[in-house]
Amino acid sequence: MIDSSYQALGPDADRTNDARIARVELDVPLQGPFDYRLPDGMMPALGARVVVPWGRTRRVGLVAGLALESDLPPERLRDVEALLDQESLLSGHWWTLVRFAAAYYHRPVGEIALPALPKPLRAVPARRARGSALDRWRERWDKMPEAPAQSVPSASSTGPVPLLAQQAAIDALCATRGFATVLLHGVTGSGKTEVYLRWFEHLLRTPTAQVLLLVPEIALTPQFVRLVQQRFPSERVAVLHSGLADAERATHWLAAAEGRARLVVGTRLSVLAPLPALAGVVVDEEHDPSYKQHEGAQYSARDLSIVLARQRDVPVVLGSATPSLETWHAAMRGRYRMLSLPDRTSGAAPPRVRLIALPRQGAPGPASARMQHGLMPPVVQAIGECVARGEQALVFLNRRGYAPVLSCGNCGWVSGCDNCSAFRVLHRGSAGEAAARYRLVCHHCGADGPVPRNCPTCGNVDLSALGRGTQRIEEGLAALFPQARIARIDRDAARRRGATQAMLDDAHAGRTDILVGTQMLAKGHDFARLTRVVVVDADSGLFSADFRAPERMFATLTQVAGRAGRAGLDSEVLVQTRYPDHPLFDALAAHDFARFADLQLDERRDAHLPPFVHQALLRADAKQVDEALVFLSQARLAAAELEAALPEDGARVTLYDPVPMPMVRVAGRERAQLLLESASRKRLHRLLDAWLDRLREQRTSVRWSLEVDPVEI
Ligand code: ADP
Ligand code: ZN
Ligand code: ZN
Numbered sequence: 137m138i139d140s141s142y143q144a145l146g147p148d149a150d151r152t153n154d155a156r157i158a159r160v161e162l163d164v165p166l167q168g169p170f171d172y173r174l175p176d177g178m179m180p181a182l183g184a185r186v187v188v189p190w191g192r193t194r195r196v197g198l199v200a201g202l203a204l205e206s207d208l209p210p211e212r213l214r215d216v217e218a219l220l221d222q223e224s225l226l227s228g229h230w231w232t233l234v235r236f237a238a239a240y241y242h243r244p245v246g247e248i249a250l251p252a253l254p255k256p257l258r259a260v261p262a263r264r265a266r267g268s269a270l271d272r273w274r275e276r277w278d279k280m281p282e283a284p285a286q287s288v289p290s291a292s293s294t295g296p297v298p299l300l301a302q303q304a305a306i307d308a309l310c311a312t313r314g315f316a317t318v319l320l321h322g323v324t325g326s327g328k329t330e331v332y333l334r335w336f337e338h339l340l341r342t343p344t345a346q347v348l349l350l351v352p353e354i355a356l357t358p359q360f361v362r363l364v365q366q367r368f369p370s371e372r373v374a375v376l377h378s379g380l381a382d383a384e385r386a387t388h389w390l391a392a393a394e395g396r397a398r399l400v401v402g403t404r405l406s407v408l409a410p411l412p413a414l415a416g417v418v419v420d421e422e423h424d425p426s427y428k429q430h431e432g433a434q435y436s437a438r439d440l441s442i443v444l445a446r447q448r449d450v451p452v453v454l455g456s457a458t459p460s461l462e463t464w465h466a467a468m469r470g471r472y473r474m475l476s477l478p479d480r481t482s483g484a485a486p487p488r489v490r491l492i493a494l495p496r497q498g499a500p501g502p503a504s505a506r507m508q509h510g511l512m513p514p515v516v517q518a519i520g521e522c523v524a525r526g527e528q529a530l531v532f533l534n535r536r537g538y539a540p541v542l543s544c545g546n547c548g549w550v551s552g553c554d555n556c557s558a559f560r561v562l563h564r565g566s567a568g569e570a571a572a573r574y575r576l577v578c579h580h581c582g583a584d585g586p587v588p589r590n591c592p593t594c595g596n597v598d599l600s601a602l603g604r605g606t607q608r609i610e611e612g613l614a615a616l617f618p619q620a621r622i623a624r625i626d627r628d629a630a631r632r633r634g635a636t637q638a639m640l641d642d643a644h645a646g647r648t649d650i651l652v653g654t655q656m657l658a659k660g661h662d663f664a665r666l667t668r669v670v671v672v673d674a675d676s677g678l679f680s681a682d683f684r685a686p687e688r689m690f691a692t693l694t695q696v697a698g699r700a701g702r703a704g705l706d707s708e709v710l711v712q713t714r715y716p717d718h719p720l721f722d723a724l725a726a727h728d729f730a731r732f733a734d735l736q737l738d739e740r741r742d743a744h745l746p747p748f749v750h751q752a753l754l755r756a757d758a759k760q761v762d763e764a765l766v767f768l769s770q771a772r773l774a775a776a777e778l779e780a781a782l783p784e785d786g787a788r789v790t791l792y793d794p795v796p797m798p799m800v801r802v803a804g805r806e807r808a809q810l811l812l813e814s815a816s817r818k819r820l821h822r823l824l825d826a827w828l829d830r831l832r833e834q835r836t837s838v839r840w841s842l843e844v845d846p847v848e849i
Contacts, residue, residue: 183224322477324698376402509612768794
């Protein structure tokens with residue numbers, strides 16, 4: 137069956153019966169679609185998957201159009217080898233979103249479309265098994281626990297009674313018809329999730345409706361899925377993230393694509409799932425950097441979810457305690473609607489914030505001598521008292537490993553990485569790996585080796601670990617509080633399968649006294665007895681070259697502080713910093729996001745930074761940074777020429793000088809970047825279109841890529 141909306145796809149698409157040519161999108165770095173001859177009797181639906189030859193390989197592609205003739209000479213036309221789908225799962229709506237993303241991020245359509253499919257659907261099937269594997273997934277989904285026949289959404293029968301502010305937000309959402317972007321700004325613990333669930337309940341009363349809940353991290357999906365499943369026992373929930381086994385993800389993807397799963401919970405990639413009956417979208421923790429895709433087309437799932445909602449004419453809710461400044465600005469200007477949840481559901485006051493001044497570098501010895509294992513005396517005391525009361529403390533440090541660098545006090549040698557302009561981090565192996573107890577690991581290229589017995593430069597045997605990571609803090613806490621049950625949760629601990637979940641279960645059940653961890657602990661968790669939060673080092677974001685660093689730090693500190701006192705117990709956050717007078721901390725202590733955001737937006741306006749301008753970043757890497765810089769300088773000249781040729785419209789695109797990236801070497805390649813900026817998004821994109829065509833024509837050994845709306849500069 138061919139969806140009528142496909143007619144927009146190709147000039148000849150309506151004459152499908154006579155079509156001899158399939159226009160196929162492929163995941164290759166060239167602008168498609170590519171023409172292939174249809175063998176006699178093969179008449180694919182638009183959006184169906186086909187197998188085609190590509191060079192000496194065979195690939196799965198998507199039929200994006202049909203035509204009577206090709207511009208290619210007949211001898212260069214090759215045949216479609218096989219048709220994999222009798223009908224397409226990809227609606228015209230889906231293509232519209234994919235095409236938008238391709239145009240906006242300046243990527244070939246196929247590079248967005250194909251990676252959006254689960255792996256088994258884009259793998260070339262063995263010649264004999266064609267088709268049958270799919271069917272097996274369908275059976276598997278059908279074998280999953282069957283929901284009661286009469287599907288009645290029932291979030292309200294088991295959930296708490298909404299508080300006044302929640303009810304107001306729920307009512308406002310339920311009354312929203314058609315496209316709208318709504319910012320749900322609620323402090324941590326204000327019950328945003330309940331608002332989402334009640335709105336979903338309302339939407340799912342329409343028998344075929346689907347809803348999409350985007351969450352920032354794979355680690356958070358199980359708890360959301362559990363909650364959603366518990367609150368909607370008659371619904372089957374599709375889960376989409378890259379941590380699923382291929383077949384499982386395909387099963388869930390198909391259930392979503394065929395409308396058999398009405399609730400879809402997933403990470404950023406789920407924004408590109410085909411959802412035929414989408415009625416509403418929620419992006420939880422919308423400010424989270426993990427909504428940005430880091431490889432290939434570097435799309436923002438948050439931004440695409442707004443495009444998706446607009447195309448499907450449904451509301452999208454962006455939830456956060458610390459919205460991105462882009463979102464906040466749009467809400468302030470009335471472009472987005474704002475709904476607020478100003479109080480915690482527990483009625484508890486937000487935690488007090490106490491700033492603990494760290495001795496500044498170069499300050500006389502005694503002050504730092506008072507530190508114990510990287511913790512100041514009031515912090516050690518607060519943790520001790522907290523544990524003695526039978527409550528929990530969380531010690532937050534966004535740096536994994538034992539120590540960020542190993543050094544020789546004799547000659548000044550440091551544990552630099554051979555491939556990167558970064559230090560190799562000292563890691564301690566887990567118990568039992570006695571021989572390889574300590575290792576030096578590069579967090580950028582993964583280089584991993586034993587610790588030298590003595591200094592590679594001068595032979596000194598007395599090497600010292602400088603600074604602290606989570607492992608060392610954990611060790612220090614064990615020395616300070618030998619009776620306490622301590623658990624460390626970070627990416628290293630998570631390597632062992634199931635380990636994180638077991639530790640989190642212990643923490644939730646109150647079997648842990650002190651939690652040590654990175655970002656992974658800051659998000660989403662609700663530990664009832666957690667009353668003290670310690671931020672070991674809050675300074676990294678204060679004076680960074682990246683203008684978004686303070687925004688990220690405020691969000692992280694708010695998140696981590698929000699773990700304290702959620703059940704209403706008296707709670708406190710202790711922040712160790714060398715700069716206790718920094719204005720950022722005033723706003724943090726006052727729990728005043730608006731004040732922080734307004735200050736930041738004033739600075740951004742003065743400095744002509746986003747959201748007041750739009751940016752794109754051309755990155756280049758080569759063996760030597762000079763090669764990358766030469767490439768970028770030539771690219772800049774080309775851009776200047778093209779910009780001058782654009783029609784006069786009152787706006788300009790500013791081209792900055794190419795510069796080496798702050799961390800110039802990674803994995804043996806040296807990197808540089810060129811920033812483009814304009815107050816006019818339209819002009820910027822017009823320039824990018826023309827410019828990229830030129831750049832693609834160039835033969836160069838330099839690798840380059842363009843990022844639109846870069847988040848890290
Ligand atoms: P947020 O996402 O805004 O940080 P959550 O949605 O995690 O907050 O909610 C915080 C806690 O409040 C959760 O334990 C939740 O079950 C509880 N909660 C939500 N709504 C209510 C309510 N109306 N009455 C009582 N508790 C509630
Ligand atoms: Zn030395
Ligand atoms: Zn490295």
